[in-house]
Amino acid sequence: MTLSSDNLIGGERVPGAGTPWRAVEAASGAALEPAFASATAEQAERACRHAEEAFDAYRETALTARAEFLEAIARNILDLGDDLVTRCMAETGLPRPRIEGERGRTIGQLRMFAEVVRRGTFLGARIDPALPERKPLPRPDLRLRQVAVGPVVVFGASNFPLAFSVAGGDTASALAAGCPVIVKAHPAHPGTSALVGGAIQRAVAECGLPAGVFALLFDDGIAIGQQLAADPRVAAIGFTGSRRGGTALMHTAAERAVPIPVYAEMSSINPVVLFPAALANRGAEIGRAFVASLTLGSGQFCTNPGLVLAVEGPGLDAFLAAAAEALPGVAAATMLTPGIHKAYCAGVAALEANPAVTRVAQGQTGSAHQGQPALFATSAAAFLGDHRLAEEVFGAASLVVRCADAAELRAVLDSLEGQLTAALHMDEADHGQARALLPLLERRVGRILVNGFGTGVEVGHAMVHGGPYPATSDGRTTSVGSLAIDRFLRPVCYQDLPDALLPAALAEANPLGVPRSVDGGPAGA
Numbered sequence: 001m002t003l004s005s006d007n008l009i010g011g012e013r014v015p016g017a018g019t020p021w022r023a024v025e026a027a028s029g030a031a032l033e034p035a036f037a038s039a040t041a042e043q044a045e046r047a048c049r050h051a052e053e054a055f056d057a058y059r060e061t062a063l064t065a066r067a068e069f070l071e072a073i074a075r076n077i078l079d080l081g082d083d084l085v086t087r088c089m090a091e092t093g094l095p096r097p098r099i100e101g102e103r104g105r106t107i108g109q110l111r112m113f114a115e116v117v118r119r120g121t122f123l124g125a126r127i128d129p130a131l132p133e134r135k136p137l138p139r140p141d142l143r144l145r146q147v148a149v150g151p152v153v154v155f156g157a158s159n160f161p162l163a164f165s166v167a168g169g170d171t172a173s174a175l176a177a178g179c180p181v182i183v184k185a186h187p188a189h190p191g192t193s194a195l196v197g198g199a200i201q202r203a204v205a206e207c208g209l210p211a212g213v214f215a216l217l218f219d220d221g222i223a224i225g226q227q228l229a230a231d232p233r234v235a236a237i238g239f240t241g242s243r244r245g246g247t248a249l250m251h252t253a254a255e256r257a258v259p260i261p262v263y264a265e266m267s268s269i270n271p272v273v274l275f276p277a278a279l280a281n282r283g284a285e286i287g288r289a290f291v292a293s294l295t296l297g298s299g300q301f302c303t304n305p306g307l308v309l310a311v312e313g314p315g316l317d318a319f320l321a322a323a324a325e326a327l328p329g330v331a332a333a334t335m336l337t338p339g340i341h342k343a344y345c346a347g348v349a350a351l352e353a354n355p356a357v358t359r360v361a362q363g364q365t366g367s368a369h370q371g372q373p374a375l376f377a378t379s380a381a382a383f384l385g386d387h388r389l390a391e392e393v394f395g396a397a398s399l400v401v402r403c404a405d406a407a408e409l410r411a412v413l414d415s416l417e418g419q420l421t422a423a424l425h426m427d428e429a430d431h432g433q434a435r436a437l438l439p440l441l442e443r444r445v446g447r448i449l450v451n452g453f454g455t456g457v458e459v460g461h462a463m464v465h466g467g468p469y470p471a472t473s474d475g476r477t478t479s480v481g482s483l484a485i486d487r488f489l490r491p492v493c494y495q496d497l498p499d500a501l502l503p504a505a506l507a508e509a510n511p512l513g514v515p516r517s518v519d520g521g522p523a524g525a
């Protein structure tokens, strides 16, 4: 399969301009063909214009047609076959089973949103029928539905080249909501992005949709991303990446004449709390499971367990001993980009250099592009006195905080910024302590889980992959699971509109058969 390096705009392939750049094979650092050229400002402008032109037609497509479009994207991605898998492996250094698994998740996600669209529940249809006889005043007829917000810009993530990238959760949920999508490809995997972008562009044509429904733009810098974020036609942004990049986009979006929401998923250290009974009963077992989660994908998961909290004692010692025994057996693994590798090495070096921190164990050393896993420990007092210890080290490094007692452990949790997840390891005898921490955890994190680790997010209807700042820019929502669609919708109320003028979802006869809540009752068709 020939790999095109063109931008995809308005149903066409459009070569970029300027100095050519190439993807890098993550394992070797060698340049990969073909050369890419960044989109021009005019091309980004054109993508926004096409998206705006496509918006009104796309957002009113029949629900079945929109669902079939999402399914066509999934099918076209599968049809890319091994070309997609091998290119993605080369660009990211991630192994085949991981890429194949992520492709399955991406396709599953698209199909889940197709089902969400077909059901129509996302329209949130509500009806308060008119009460003309009501005293002292009659009630008007009120009907509400959710409408798509407008064109959405999605920034592909480096660490999930499929499930959080061109056809990932942000794109799937925005398209499901009825929003055209412009993707700014991550420069670490442009070939993967081009292949998946082509699959979406083909689906747009196959389904007879307006060509502006999808665009893909390349840029190895930040100019195109900034331009898109500032463009008045763009209504929302989805982003997964660094805190620096996410907050820069938040500032741009907030400074516009008309500010727009940015749904940025940024940084999280995902505290793991080890309770005393669980530690006493199975400290070593938890230690081994922890190492497996810590080192998954070279630790390049936003859900990576970067902080472990426990009260001092033999149980914690057993946990540490088991982790210290397991970690040296773990091979160093290729990291996504030289920049991410460098940042990881700098983070580990800062922990090594901190006099209040001791190294518990290390994994095996590797090549120039591989990250060596590392586990460190410190005291709660040191952690509370040095905010740098709470910063994310993106990769397979974690810090164990030894606490004197439950009060100190609570103080450490209380000091943390917003997080995606908190993992609690507990037995029944720990329930009292865990219950006491739950209100605090609810204020800090998006997902609380028991006797597991946050890595490996289930894509479903009750999932929250979000959390208070800086885990995300807006802790009221999620970027994984069907609730993600709500980010790209807003409610409109229709008061006393003649039936003939109402959108089909709200017309008296309910021709779409969508679930509707009447007078605040449970939604039914």
Ligand SMILES: NC(=O)c1ccc[n+]([C@@H]2O[C@H](COP(=O)([O-])OP(=O)(O)OC[C@H]3O[C@@H](n4cnc5c(N)ncnc54)[C@H](O)[C@@H]3O)[C@@H](O)[C@H]2O)c1
Binding pocket: 155, 156, 157, 158, 159, 184, 185, 186, 187, 219, 220, 221, 222, 223, 225, 226, 240, 241, 242, 243, 244, 245, 246, 248, 249, 265, 266, 267, 268, 301, 302, 339, 340, 343, 344, 394
């Ligand atoms: N929490 C997470 O899930 C997660 C995921 C990936 C990376 N990271 C962190 O980010 C670091 C860098 O990795 P990365 O390259 O994936 O993230 P990044 O934030 O540098 O880049 C992500 C995307 O945003 C764009 N971008 C970055 N800064 C921008 C700006 N100021 N304006 C407009 N666009 C901008 C980039 O071009 C890229 O397309 C990692 O070392 C890690 O610390 C975190």
Ligand SMILES: O=CCCC(=O)C(=O)O
Binding pocket: 159, 160, 300, 301, 302, 303, 454, 455, 456, 457, 458
């Ligand atoms: O890196 C961010 C997403 C993590 C995730 O989806 C997972 O752990 O499965």
